[in-house]
Amino acid sequence: MIKIILSDIDGTFLKDDKTFPTLHGAAIKSVVAKGLKFAFVSARMPEAIYPITDALKMNHTPVVSYGGGFVLTEDEEIIFDKKISAEDAQNVLAEMNRWNDITKNFYAGRRWFVEEIDPRVQFEMDITGATAEVKNFSELLNEKIFPNKIMIICEPPTCREMEIDLGKKFPALNVVRSAPYLLEIMDKSVSKAAGIEVLLKHYEFALDEAIAFGDNYNDIEMLELIPQSVAMANAPDAVKKLAAHVTDSNADAGIYTYLVKAGVIDTCAS
Numbered sequence: 001m002i003k004i005i006l007s008d009i010d011g012t013f014l015k016d017d018k019t020f021p022t023l024h025g026a027a028i029k030s031v032v033a034k035g036l037k038f039a040f041v042s043a044r045m046p047e048a049i050y051p052i053t054d055a056l057k058m059n060h061t062p063v064v065s066y067g068g069g070f071v072l073t074e075d076e077e078i079i080f081d082k083k084i085s086a087e088d089a090q091n092v093l094a095e096m097n098r099w100n101d102i103t104k105n106f107y108a109g110r111r112w113f114v115e116e117i118d119p120r121v122q123f124e125m126d127i128t129g130a131t132a133e134v135k136n137f138s139e140l141l142n143e144k145i146f147p148n149k150i151m152i153i154c155e156p157p158t159c160r161e162m163e164i165d166l167g168k169k170f171p172a173l174n175v176v177r178s179a180p181y182l183l184e185i186m187d188k189s190v191s192k193a194a195g196i197e198v199l200l201k202h203y204e205f206a207l208d209e210a211i212a213f214g215d216n217y218n219d220i221e222m223l224e225l226i227p228q229s230v231a232m233a234n235a236p237d238a239v240k241k242l243a244a245h246v247t248d249s250n251a252d253a254g255i256y257t258y259l260v261k262a263g264v265i266d267t268c269a270s
């Protein structure tokens with residue numbers, strides 16, 4: 001019996017314009033009304049996830065944020081919090097001084113710090129609904145505030161170069177592009193699969209009591225972990241091959257389509 005639905009956000013629950021299909025909203029409300037759990041699983045911070053549940057006019061859901069590095073229940077209880085070590089955080093931030101025209105973002109728990117509100121940061125705030133705080137990163141580290149995630153926004157060629165160079169220099173960190181212009185850095189142990197395992201253990205759910213939806217390469221570990229895994233039609237072919245099922249695209253409300261087909265929810269009016 002299915003007890004929880006897990007969904008990535010960007011490219012899965014949300015359309016490419018960052019709105020969600022009406023049927024996706026109806027599907028989630030139906031899931032919750034049936035007494036099932038629904039959890040967002042994303043590289044986003046919680047404050048960039050909660051505006052979506054607010055838009056759905058529903059209580060907060062459990063969230064697996066920072067790609068698995070920070071997990072909260074629907075009551076906002078923190079059940080997992082994996083930070084980058086003090087030494088690695090200090091060294092990787094110092095190493096970034098080699099590059100020009102990059103925007104550094106420092107995420108710690110439910111707070112987002114930047115060195116200045118530049119146009120890139122403003123764009124992220126507009127997209128996610130989260131608010132950045134201006135703070136000196138060295139001061140944060142001195143105050144023993146360490147990051148769950150460091151994200152760099154820069155031009156694609158710089159992003160590729162930084163991914164290769166920092167990945168080689170910091171083997172204890174996971175350094176990966178989540179978009180051509182976004183570089184995300186977390187502890188090596190962090191993954192969506194690891195975060196989901198923490199969440200399922202907390203609720204005493206088995207792997208086969210979950211359905212997971214994803215669309216991109218950073219969803220692969222999640223899709224491999226959950227037996228009833230579902231890739232969106234807009235996912236790369238390599239991701240589709242690794243999922244147990246493929247549904248419609250994010251624009252065509254693929255989560256709703258699959259949940260109806262699987263008998264988890266009834267047909268909703270569009």
